[in-house]
Amino acid sequence: MKSIITFYLLIALIQVTSGQGILKEGDSLKDEGLLMPALMKYASTFVQTGSEEASYKIASTSALLWTTKMRDTAFYFLNYAVKKDSTLKPLYEPQFLSLIDDPRWEKIEKDQIRKYEAKNGPIQNEPFARELFKMIIKDQGFMYTGNIERRKYMQNGGYFSTPAIFPVLAMEEKNMQENQKRLFKLLDKYGWPTATEVTEYAAAGAALIINHSTYEVRLKYFPMLEEAFKKGEAQPLRYAKMRDRLLVEEGKKQLYGTQIKMENLVREPHPIEDPEQVDQRRAEIGLGPLAPYLKERFDIDWQVSP
Structure with a gap:
């Protein structure tokens, strides 16, 4: 009996692991704008696992398709996804x-x-x-x-x-x-x-x-x-963004590094006041270091200029 229970637990674990892999494939397709292929991946995971996460992804992706039929689908799976x-x-x-x-x-x-x-x-x-x-x-x-x-x-x-x-x-x-x-x-x-x-x-x-x-x-x-x-x-980030934006609009240097500009199709922060102190200023208002923030939000590799 114990071996049978172990076997079924192992099968369940394999299904969950497989489902998570398919979800990631769906996310990659969605990031490229391929909504229907992404939706098929999420549906496949839902059939395997019945997970709320897969159901939520089906709902949000269906909503992006904007048709009446897809809205019906979105509401159906959203209601399932948020039950708990x-x-x-x-x-x-x-x-x-x-x-x-x-x-x-x-x-x-x-x-x-x-x-x-x-x-x-x-x-x-x-x-x-x-x-x-x-x-x-x-x-x-x-x-x-x-x-x-x-x-x-x-x-x-x-x-x-x-x-x-x-x-x-x-x-x-x-x-x-x-x-x-x-x-x-x-x-x-x-x-x-x-x-x-x-x-x-x-x-x-x-x-x-x-x-x-x-x-x-x-x-x-x-x-x-x-x-x-x-x-x-x-929220600290909302405060920092508006403070920085006003400073940039007034021709001044920003304090927290939240404002980005485009130079020759390259994104970079607007000039920062005392950039070597920016992480300290960010920490004082409850924000994390600037470099990881810029990398995650804008894919900008930033470091303080020597």
Whole structure:
């Protein structure tokens, strides 16, 4: 009997290991923009393992395909994926942009918030939080397509591989404008969102949207973000990004190395004040060293110039 149990445990382990390998293959295909082949890999893993991770990947990939049938598929697998999930991550997942105007999305929102609150306590300003989550998705929702084309832009010597990117960029800009218009009204009504009131994740959305606005708007709202940050109510990275961006726009050197420029199709940070001290400044506000951040986010190999 013991040997039979061991045998079945071994088979289960092999299936999980195989499933994880196929998931990685799917991720690689998805990174290249090959959504249908990626979807087949995720489906294969789900058949093998029935895992929530595979189900979530099927949902997010199906949502990126934007058709009615694929939205149905996305909702089916998303509901399965989050049954035991009490996080808020699905509510600010950019790849779910095609789902958020569907009536079924409201149930996803309500269920995730209720599960989150059961574990973490009530969200003080739930209506504001829910609007901010949707704004994050609208702000970032076209980044998947945009980033694939931006990589090709670099590879092609400064040319996009398809004119289809231009209407995508136009829709991205439209979403940003709609977000800003709505956010300004919400800020007038509620004030700056704090982590305590709307959760850290939703609060980060306000800074994200303001940082994508104009210099004048950033200058107006940065003091509110700074005050929230000093009280421990805002993410360090959001504070650093807006602070650095304002400095760069004013012709000054940035403090935390978050702002990137393109020089001859090569990405590099804008000039940094006392670069040998940048990691110390970042540590003081709760950020890790700059070099790993630049490598992970932008594939930039950076070191302090001798």
